[in-house]
Amino acid sequence: MNCAFGWCRRIFSSPHSLNSSIQRAYQSTFQAGDFCILRNVKSNKKYFVGPLEADAKRDLRGAIVPHSDIIGQSPRAIVRTNIATAAYMAHFPTLDEYVLNVPRACTPIYPKDASTIVELLDLEPDQRILEAGTGNGSLTLYLARAVGLAGRIDTFDVREQHSRAAQKHVERFRRGRYRDTVHFHLGSVGETLSSTLREREEIYDGIVLDMPEPVEELPRVIPYLKNDRFLVCYLPNMTQVLDLLDAVQSLPLAMETCIDTEWKEWEVRPTVIRKRQAEQDTEMQGTKNIGAWVCRPKNFEVRGHTAFLVKLRKCA
Template sequence: MTESSTPASSALAPETTGAEPTGAAIRRGPFRVGERVQLTDERGRMNTITLEAGGAFHTHKGFLNHDAVIGLPDGSVVTNTAGHQYQALRPLLSDFVLSMPRGAAVVYPKDAGQIVTMADIFPGARVVEAGVGSGALSISLLRGVGDGGYLHSFERRKEFADIARGNVETIFGGPHPAWRISLGDFQEEVVKAEEPGSVDRVVLDMLAPWECLDAVATVLAPGGVWINYVATATQLSRTAEAIRADGRFTEPDAWESMVRGWHLEGLAVRPEHRMVGHTGFLLVTRRLAEGVAPLIRKKRAKTEFSEEDLNAWTPESVGERPVSDRKLRRAARDARAGRQDEA
């Protein structure tokens, strides 16, 4: 079953030429009714508001009229009724991803950046992804492939697809011409939707990517990149061993990234006490030409999984928190509301 975004106009976007990339117009120019603005006070505390004519942002220290922000250039400083100042900026992609409505855990910006770069997501690329979640990675992939590219996203749950669609259309100001989203199991649906060897890149964010070996090998072009995002070391190990045993891919590489901010104040320059540590592992491999055998690694230890291991791959066993249907419906409503605010 396939669901495609339907065209919609955006009240936010000014008149543009046909050459204007999707979503670019609403990222520049003065603040407009319906768009999100990030307000940062003197203490560095942030709040994100959606501008409404006649609206107001209230705190215990006075209120700020939205009309005082509408029409100002990005990067302005505004003052509320009590004299407190705010720095007004458009939220960056990283800000939007971490605050948008969600039903599933999002792919963090640090990992999305790694995926776009290390999977070589280029303008015009044909990409398929599975495990859409709330659409965070889809947004980065769409920015990578551009209007002339192609991204086909597969999601098993309609609720997640609705949330992702709302978030994607919010940040781009409407449907993206390169995006198609389908409901169903990736390994079954992708071989029906995509011609053999027609896909440049495959991106999987799912519990058991090793189950998709045949499907990926079928649709991925020779030399194409397959990148996986998994949460645990046991998932990472089994995926790597399955790829090696399959024989149609190069030797997989795996890594994780960690981000630690720094405190900068005069001579008090030191690492922050908190950091974004482990969020997931990335594992990348490439499709070999048909009939070509992979190079055999020397001194590689053999690894076997017991029947107990093979039956242990459940969301609960790898630490995924169950998401209630009620929470998903609420997140989907919030995502749709964000899309409608900007329509």
């Protein structure tokens, strides 16, 4: 079989080396090429640093942190700077922190939507997922983590710049833990599938379409989705949702749900009311007393509407 994009059905069953996977995943100390979160031990403010290089340094508002002072350290190690009062605790970034901080070729699918899409697709380890619209690779990583090292993600994008950026982000995340899980393809998903697979087999356990007009690709990708499995469309506005539902009427798809996810982070911290401070100092000398708790939404960080997530079920 001639495969213009270097992939075909026999690749789907390619085995993974368990030993190499475990080796890549093992992170006892920071190494060159890793990313790091530095958290100010006083203010709790976080900084994204990396990839770490032996001769590089990071300026944190005047506090200089040589990368060499991080390399070789264990998580939660305290990193000192040229400013005596500035110290930082080192952490490996979570997936959320990583996708939000790496350079952007385009706006990423944010963690609130990516984690919801994983749930909507009802993903399990070892499954095969098709993603159309690789973008910055943020959702790609969430999908890869959900299906695991023995699963497979085929992700397509018509923009070479986006595909290259996403590939770099996948390669650099946790020392390339998911590089063998994700397979990148350049071009229209429908045309590429039809030109590389001789038969329209139901080979995917889930499909995600992140594109302005998914209606054009739906008839082409549905044959590759297993019956009674799910397809999720990422659509920023309701007009796109209505156009999609009009098209679904003539396709073997049934609408399951339409979700608009919002996250609201709350600030929860102890504080002391100033008017009571003098009384507390007098009556309870030598003890620590919390006068009140601050509990309020972080309005400046409200993660509001980004897109509608439309879940469809194949009902052939």
